[in-house]
Amino acid sequence: MTDDTNSSNAMWGGRFAAGPDAIMEAINASISFDKRLYAQDIRGSRAHAAMLAATGILTNSDAEAIGEGLLTVLSEIEAGDFPFSTALEDIHMNVEARLKVLIGEPAGRLHTARSRNDQVATDFRLWVRDQADAAITSLSALMKVLVAQAEQGADWVMPGFTHLQTAQPVTWGHHMMAYVEMFARDRSRFEDARKRMNECPLGSAALAGTGFPIDRHMTAQALGFDRPMANSLDGVSDRDFALEFLSSAAICSVHLSRLAEELVIWSSAQFRFVAMSDKWSTGSSIMPQKRNPDAAELIRAKIGRVLGAAVALFTVMKGLPLAYSKDMQEDKEQVFDAADTLMLALAAMTGMMSDLTVNTAKLEAAASSGFSTATDLADWLVREAGLPFRDAHHVTGSLVALAEKKGCDLPDLSLEELKSAHPALTEAVYSVLGVHNSVASRQSYGGTAPDQVRAQVARWQGLLA
Numbered sequence: 001m002t003d004d005t006n007s008s009n010a011m012w013g014g015r016f017a018a019g020p021d022a023i024m025e026a027i028n029a030s031i032s033f034d035k036r037l038y039a040q041d042i043r044g045s046r047a048h049a050a051m052l053a054a055t056g057i058l059t060n061s062d063a064e065a066i067g068e069g070l071l072t073v074l075s076e077i078e079a080g081d082f083p084f085s086t087a088l089e090d091i092h093m094n095v096e097a098r099l100k101v102l103i104g105e106p107a108g109r110l111h112t113a114r115s116r117n118d119q120v121a122t123d124f125r126l127w128v129r130d131q132a133d134a135a136i137t138s139l140s141a142l143m144k145v146l147v148a149q150a151e152q153g154a155d156w157v158m159p160g161f162t163h164l165q166t167a168q169p170v171t172w173g174h175h176m177m178a179y180v181e182m183f184a185r186d187r188s189r190f191e192d193a194r195k196r197m198n199e200c201p202l203g204s205a206a207l208a209g210t211g212f213p214i215d216r217h218m219t220a221q222a223l224g225f226d227r228p229m230a231n232s233l234d235g236v237s238d239r240d241f242a243l244e245f246l247s248s249a250a251i252c253s254v255h256l257s258r259l260a261e262e263l264v265i266w267s268s269a270q271f272r273f274v275a276m277s278d279k280w281s282t283g284s285s286i287m288p289q290k291r292n293p294d295a296a297e298l299i300r301a302k303i304g305r306v307l308g309a310a311v312a313l314f315t316v317m318k319g320l321p322l323a324y325s326k327d328m329q330e331d332k333e334q335v336f337d338a339a340d341t342l343m344l345a346l347a348a349m350t351g352m353m354s355d356l357t358v359n360t361a362k363l364e365a366a367a368s369s370g371f372s373t374a375t376d377l378a379d380w381l382v383r384e385a386g387l388p389f390r391d392a393h394h395v396t397g398s399l400v401a402l403a404e405k406k407g408c409d410l411p412d413l414s415l416e417e418l419k420s421a422h423p424a425l426t427e428a429v430y431s432v433l434g435v436h437n438s439v440a441s442r443q444s445y446g447g448t449a450p451d452q453v454r455a456q457v458a459r460w461q462g463l464l465a
Contacts (some may be wrong), residue, residue: 028326029086031094033333038077039124041091042070044119044202047222049110050454055215057113062106069103070095071292076277083460088093091123092116113212114205117324118237121201124332126223131339132194135249138346140464143180145353154453157435158273158363159372163234169373169435173453179259182253193248197241198275200225205234207323237323239313242335246310248343253303256345260299263352272362277355278330295352299345300421315462367435371400371410376432376441385424395422 046067053063062405073095076082088094092117099363100107153172160170200220203210209232229235266273267281280295312334316327374396381392400423403410411433418425442448446456 010286012067025086030090030329030332031084031086031088033336034091034120035077035094036336037091037120037123037127037332038095039074040123040130041095041119042074042127042291044122044219044223045095046070047219048114048202050222051215051218052109052112054218055213057212057214058109063110065103065106066099066110069099069107072102073098090116090120092119107216111209113214114202115236117206118204118232120328121204121236122223123202124239124335125197125241128222128241128335128339129194129197131335131343132190132197132245132248132344134339135186135190135252135346136194138343138350139183139190139252140344142350142353143183143187143460144464145350146176146180146183147457147464149173149353149356150180151457151461153360154450154457155362156358156436157364157367157439159367159369160448165346166366166369169372169438170448171439171450171453172360172363173450173457174448175441177453177456177460179255180456183252183253183312184460186248186255189248190245193241193244194242198224199228199229200227201229201235201238203228206231207233207236207385213245233323237320237328239317239328239331241315242331243310244318246306246313246338249338250303250310251304253306253345256349257300257303259349260296263296263356264293264300266294267291267338268329271366272359273358273366274427275357275465276352277357280352281329295348299348300343305341306338310335336463359390364435368411369409371403373433373435373438374400375409376438377410377429380429380432381422381424384428385422387424428436 013413032363045301049058049063049066049070052058053060058066075080076098082094084094085097088097096107096110099110126357150173153176154170157169158172159166160168160175200216200223202219202223203214203216220226220228229238246304263274263276265271267276274333276293276296278291281291281293313331320327332384363367364434377399378392378396382389382394385392387395399413399418402417402421403413411430415425418429432441438446440450443452446452
């Protein structure tokens, strides 16, 4: 070995001491992650082989041998007995190589009228479609739990916040239903994305289609797609379906993170609105009094992985000319990780909300503090005394200042003190200064009144049945 060779190997460094060939194999191979597509790959290959036989491109005996051999490969992978090889680069070549060992020469005919370009596009689309279905199912489960919480707490009064400052009283049920609406939109985004992704790339071949008389409608139908993709260039180069999945996952993760943040705040010693079960919290190694909301904190943090995956794939795709480029090999790991993270977060949030213990006394005490019925007082002055709202706002503000000075809340002020701000105030105003009266009065559609909450609960119970 010459000095130059030593120098070269040292420059390649570390585990790649064998030189550039080892580096090329490591950067080129995708089997370490795309083996997750094995079920979709085998499903697509079986549909392709059946179509080749139906169109006379392949003999029935060869197609039957291929179909049976692929089922054997599937069972080997599922049993953990399949020897994946980095030298074979990807899941497609690993499956095909094993098929050749099992059935011999007919295996070489499987790749007729297709390319790894349309093969991977089909496999990946099938996998993402499955994940969209899983997200839809998981979101429905979480929504059912939140609707149950809302039904139980339709009358429980709690503070509503803006800027994390007490604003107006609301009900626990109303707060829970806000998240039902958010997660419903998330679910609809996955449903919409699924509809758009449900076109089949198989048969696009490398990029230009094929001269063989294939039946793309047959393979599309066999794989559960609505139709084949209408343009072969688009078929092999499109990753919009993955971008849409990641975008939907990112927005859903934001909603999960917001609810997780509230659970962290609400379970703190300063709030004590809720307590999480031991299943979803941990103790401190040195402070025995603590119960840490670890599951909620981890959900709050894991959004970074989902957002990062979306940014990463957008960055991969932004500068690619048509059609396929090797850059697209970097699409899968991001989506795999984002999907795993989202499904785990949805399952954890569903579990936490199912086991949550709500401290209704703390909720009501907090709702009754912080001048939360000030807006009700202003509205009373408009409704009963005919004041313009801006004048009513000013009168109410002066009474809040007085209550602050006295160290009490608005309902604790005497009638004389109320009248000092405006003579139109009467004993009747006290009816709106109680938090239960306040929430009961919010009868506008979508408002926090218990009747409105129960109406929304009933609507969603029907939709989720």
